[in-house]
Amino acid sequence: MAKELKELTPRSQDYSQWYLDLVLKADLAENSAVRGCMVIKPYGYAIWEKIQRQLDDMFKETGHVNAYFPLFIPKSFLSKEADHVEGFAKECAVVTHYRLKNDPDGKGVIVDPEAKLEEELIIRPTSETIIWNTYRNWIQSYRDLPILVNQWANVVRWEMRTRLFLRTAEFLWQEGHTAHATKAEAEEESQKMLEVYGEFAEKYMAMPVVRGVKSASERFAGAIDTYTIEALMQDGKALQSGTSHFLGQNFAKAFDVKFTDKEGKQDYVWATSWGVSTRLIGALIMAHSDDNGLVLPPKLAPFQVVIVPIYRSEEQLAQINEKVAGIVSALKNLGISVKYDNSDNKKPGWKFSEYELKGVPIRLAMGGRDLENNTIEVARRDTLTKETVSCDNLDVYIKNLLNDIQENIYKKALDFRTASTINVDSYDEFKEKIEEGGFLMAHWDGTPETEEKIKNETKATIRCIPLEGDKTPGKCMVTGNPSTQRVVFARAY
Amino acid sequence: MAKELKELTPRSQDYSQWYLDLVLKADLAENSAVRGCMVIKPYGYAIWEKIQRQLDDMFKETGHVNAYFPLFIPKSFLSKEADHVEGFAKECAVVTHYRLKNDPDGKGVIVDPEAKLEEELIIRPTSETIIWNTYRNWIQSYRDLPILVNQWANVVRWEMRTRLFLRTAEFLWQEGHTAHATKAEAEEESQKMLEVYGEFAEKYMAMPVVRGVKSASERFAGAIDTYTIEALMQDGKALQSGTSHFLGQNFAKAFDVKFTDKEGKQDYVWATSWGVSTRLIGALIMAHSDDNGLVLPPKLAPFQVVIVPIYRSEEQLAQINEKVAGIVSALKNLGISVKYDNSDNKKPGWKFSEYELKGVPIRLAMGGRDLENNTIEVARRDTLTKETVSCDNLDVYIKNLLNDIQENIYKKALDFRTASTINVDSYDEFKEKIEEGGFLMAHWDGTPETEEKIKNETKATIRCIPLEGDKTPGKCMVTGNPSTQRVVFARAY
Numbered sequence: 013m014a015k016e017l018k019e020l021t022p023r024s025q026d027y028s029q030w031y032l033d034l035v036l037k038a039d040l041a042e043n044s045a046v047r048g049c050m051v052i053k054p055y056g057y058a059i060w061e062k063i064q065r066q067l068d069d070m071f072k073e074t075g076h077v078n079a080y081f082p083l084f085i086p087k088s089f090l091s092k093e094a095d096h097v098e099g100f101a102k103e104c105a106v107v108t109h110y111r112l113k114n115d116p117d118g119k120g121v122i123v124d125p126e127a128k129l130e131e132e133l134i135i136r137p138t139s140e141t142i143i144w145n146t147y148r149n150w151i152q153s154y155r156d157l158p159i160l161v162n163q164w165a166n167v168v169r170w171e172m173r174t175r176l177f178l179r180t181a182e183f184l185w186q187e188g189h190t191a192h193a194t195k196a197e198a199e200e201e202s203q204k205m206l207e208v209y210g211e212f213a214e215k216y217m218a219m220p221v222v223r224g225v226k227s228a229s230e231r232f233a234g235a236i237d238t239y240t241i242e243a244l245m246q247d248g249k250a251l252q253s254g255t256s257h258f259l260g261q262n263f264a265k266a267f268d269v270k271f272t273d274k275e276g277k278q279d280y281v282w283a284t285s286w287g288v289s290t291r292l293i294g295a296l297i298m299a300h301s302d303d304n305g306l307v308l309p310p311k312l313a314p315f316q317v318v319i320v321p322i323y324r325s326e327e328q329l330a331q332i333n334e335k336v337a338g339i340v341s342a343l344k345n346l347g348i349s350v351k352y353d354n355s356d357n358k359k360p361g362w363k364f365s366e367y368e369l370k371g372v373p374i375r376l377a378m379g380g381r382d383l384e385n386n387t388i389e390v391a392r393r394d395t396l397t398k399e400t401v402s403c404d405n406l407d408v409y410i411k412n413l414l415n416d417i418q419e420n421i422y423k424k425a426l427d428f429r430t431a432s433t434i435n436v437d438s439y440d441e442f443k444e445k446i447e448e449g450g451f452l453m454a455h456w457d458g459t460p461e462t463e464e465k466i467k468n469e470t471k472a473t474i475r476c477i478p479l480e481g482d483k484t485p486g487k488c489m490v491t492g493n494p495s496t497q498r499v500v501f502a503r504a505y
Numbered sequence: 506m507a508k509e510l511k512e513l514t515p516r517s518q519d520y521s522q523w524y525l526d527l528v529l530k531a532d533l534a535e536n537s538a539v540r541g542c543m544v545i546k547p548y549g550y551a552i553w554e555k556i557q558r559q560l561d562d563m564f565k566e567t568g569h570v571n572a573y574f575p576l577f578i579p580k581s582f583l584s585k586e587a588d589h590v591e592g593f594a595k596e597c598a599v600v601t602h603y604r605l606k607n608d609p610d611g612k613g614v615i616v617d618p619e620a621k622l623e624e625e626l627i628i629r630p631t632s633e634t635i636i637w638n639t640y641r642n643w644i645q646s647y648r649d650l651p652i653l654v655n656q657w658a659n660v661v662r663w664e665m666r667t668r669l670f671l672r673t674a675e676f677l678w679q680e681g682h683t684a685h686a687t688k689a690e691a692e693e694e695s696q697k698m699l700e701v702y703g704e705f706a707e708k709y710m711a712m713p714v715v716r717g718v719k720s721a722s723e724r725f726a727g728a729i730d731t732y733t734i735e736a737l738m739q740d741g742k743a744l745q746s747g748t749s750h751f752l753g754q755n756f757a758k759a760f761d762v763k764f765t766d767k768e769g770k771q772d773y774v775w776a777t778s779w780g781v782s783t784r785l786i787g788a789l790i791m792a793h794s795d796d797n798g799l800v801l802p803p804k805l806a807p808f809q810v811v812i813v814p815i816y817r818s819e820e821q822l823a824q825i826n827e828k829v830a831g832i833v834s835a836l837k838n839l840g841i842s843v844k845y846d847n848s849d850n851k852k853p854g855w856k857f858s859e860y861e862l863k864g865v866p867i868r869l870a871m872g873g874r875d876l877e878n879n880t881i882e883v884a885r886r887d888t889l890t891k892e893t894v895s896c897d898n899l900d901v902y903i904k905n906l907l908n909d910i911q912e913n914i915y916k917k918a919l920d921f922r923t924a925s926t927i928n929v930d931s932y933d934e935f936k937e938k939i940e941e942g943g944f945l946m947a948h949w950d951g952t953p954e955t956e957e958k959i960k961n962e963t964k965a966t967i968r969c970i971p972l973e974g975d976k977t978p979g980k981c982m983v984t985g986n987p988s989t990q991r992v993v994f995a996r997a998y
Contacts (some may be wrong), residue, residue: 045582045638046626049575054654057572079550082542083628083659083675084598087605089538091613101605101614105577107628108601108616110663112580112594120584121594123601123625132616133539135576135600135628146537146544155850161547166576166659170603182576357648 018369022303027247034297035176038306038369041293048174048181052290055370056177058314059293060184064164066216066311067186067288070208076160076188081142083166084133089141092266096140099233103170105135105181135168140234140259140285143189144267151191151281153272158201159191177294178251178505185289191281193273195260198282199237202258205286206239209254217292218309218422219243219299220429221253222451222500224476229460232285236260242475242500244429245298248449250475250502253295256286294505299425300394306371307394309421310414317343317350317410318372320363322379329354332378335403339376339388342407348414368393373417374410394421435498439466439489442501446470451502455495457488466490466501475500511862515796520740527790528669531799531862534786541667541674545783548863549670551807552786553677557657559709559804560679560781563701569653569681574635576659577626582634585759589633592726596663598628598674628661633727633752633778636682637760644684644774646765651694652684670787671744671998678782684774686766688753691775692730695751698779699732702747710785711802711915712736712792713922714746715944715993717969722953725778729753735968735993737922738791741942743968743995746788749779787998792918793887799864800887802914803907810836810843810903811865813856815872822847825871828896832869832881835900841907861886866910867903887914928991932959932982935994939963944995948988950981959983959994968993 018037021029035041040056043049052060068078084107090097111127114120136142143161150156164186174180188205192198206223213221221241231238235257243253264270264280271281300307310316319336323329336352343350351372353363360377367375377389388406391398394417401409432450436442445452456462456474467473476499483497511530514522528534533549536542545553561571577600583590604620607613629635636654643649661675681698685691699716706714714734724731728750736746757763757773764774793800803809812829816822829845836843844865846856853870860868868884875881881899884891887910894902925943929935938945949955949967960966969992976990 042639042642044575045579045635046575046577049577051575051639052573054570054572058570060573061571077547077551078554079547080545080553080677082537082539082544083661084539084542086538087616088613090605097605097614101607104603104605105600105626106602106605106616107598109599110597112583112590112597112599112627114594120581121590123580123599133598134605142538146535149535168576184573 062312087132096234100137107133144263148269157193162188187287202256202284206256220426224478227474250504254288259283305369308371310373315349315351317374319376453498455486457493472501555805580625589727593630600626637756641762650686655681680780695777699749713919717971743997747781752776798862801864803866808842808844810867812845812869946991948979950986965994
């Protein structure tokens, strides 16, 4: 029964069900009683904490500080930037009252009609409006710039079709909001933060990403340019993993935020915003995991090593406990997070499949023979291979192995993406190949009409216009009109 | 003008205005465009990050893990625990709709009447109800217990009279929610977490607190017992700084959360909850700061040391820069956070008063003579004293000095509290002494009626029934009826 509880629908059979099984059975998250809102369970939240800590360090290294702005946005603020309200009005939670009262009919509590707000409040779907309304008072002169602020917060977008981590009504994220004296500086900032995201995705999540710029129709509501990192999932679908927006002076104009430059001239302030969310956990799962469970890159695993004792008597357990204590302490000294699971209410086999399901990168097992031989069994989660090694210098061995695993997971994902990225030159070929998934590199004439036609006919969208790689011009696969470079098409989450 | 900008209303003249001046001028927080909601500015948020990091470590050391539950609570959940709904219904933000649409009259956007929720959602004022509804599915047997979960989150209580940090409509906090198999274990947990708060307040915030239990009328809505830490502010008013609740089986019964014990018997689960909030920043300010600005304990200061160069030429600045680089690196090696402010657009005098206002514990200043003599000027924020010391072994000197400052700030607050805590034996004396502020230790007959009378006549409340100290019985100062021990009375924030 324990085994069944941990069994996942195979990916080949039903990828969506496999994902859902995994999220639930690995105790990452579950749906709550509130439509579209998830409960992030401790193991899932521990991954988020790892993501947060690392990104926060990277933001601070690039000169940013954290702050906190209100959850609520006055309804009128949303309307001040035309594209912005168009993008968010259709999916926002609205607070209209501030009190409940006892139902005179005795049926619990009802909304008190006398406690109606003068102006409705929107739960922030993103914070540009409330933040730029605040920045107006913070900025007078070029000396007040740049402002490099980030916020860790919850946001709400009332999505109709939700999926754990990937698309939920409430999610956790960070949103950077910066203010600059020049256009060049703001553009540089938005690209710098894209690169922070790219580096994080590749070095920490072990997930290769394409860096690019969105087409006009896929831009953030209110942005001049939206930069994106796009990852490829194992089912051949793309997942937008982080975006960084050059907002121009749009929000400064909407909220009248001007500054005096060195020459005494007044101008509107230049802006960027950038964010990643708990969606990254969904990306992490879908990029690496297999039919046995999670595969976590060591740099983001809540614990990197688990040790399981295999014993026949209390006396033997005591000997193993003693031996393992030394190993645990040596590993911790090298900064490796380790859990020793000598709980006696579960059998080793149960523990093995449990930690496999939870994606712990390295499992160590020590039994009677190991005690005699000064050895330990080392199992890698990524390759599902085992070997028996000496306990001498085990700490250094494990440290190197964790690095190998991190690299191997990245390499595997990169090889998959390379194999799944193809150049396509005709629309007929495109329609055929899109059914197999992957990134299709094709020429496009740059018009929203062609983009829309392709989307309607194939469900594929332009993930981005890549910033790097092949920049050879060509002809649009649909219209034959000139194209400046190939762009990335894919079906996407 | 710079000086004026930093000047605070003296505490002796208007304590409330001094507090507000300080919060604004030290760039800690400000009111937002949303009634009762604050913007926590980067310097204020940096203090919160220090508080968070330390508390989070302490929670994890005591076996807790973090998780995240929805922002929204279905209205019907609130009603399930009778006292709970009574306590929170009057001040909650209610979401009734999930979409805006363009106003047909062209006046921006309006709430779409067709997008009305079937059941209204409350923005969490605290999460017992949504969490216990979730725990029902997590708990079947004693093997699933205890659950030791904490959440860092924002909550909303629609307070009518707000004050930055101390009482705001939205605030940030942590809320622990634990589930246990026995009453004794839950009681022990609630007291253990009170002690974590007590230790944090005293060792990190340098703020002495009285640990005690609340009288029935001051209990958390839904608790059997509320434990509290109470601090004394410089104006003689008390500030409740953290609470830990033994909830009995109230929420388990309301949400039908049962477990099977070792003998196969079913019983309801026992619960605790405990929380501290951004209110702690208000406590930190009011416990230690003075008419010149913030006084921060080194353990929670965003940076502990600031270094200011005093120079007459670019050449001299270059020499100071070089000398200071060595000092900065030596301090960082000892884990001391340090900022070197050699910005050339502000004068040293401006910087001195700025960092005084911001409560940086130690200010170092280096000028031409210091360069010659291998010395540096050391100014303590807590005592406002200065001395010139040798640069040899400066790192160790500073490290010890930071410890001295931490202890001195605590001692000063403790001495103040000791001097402001008096035994009072008659109600007449009580009415006289309460005007002077402080903790009044008096006998009380244990009835809510007497408590209410005292509150109405003197504005003093029972802050707590202390867990430690004098337990001698006596007679109630108001009714003459028996009292088991003296309790702490004060006017409070």
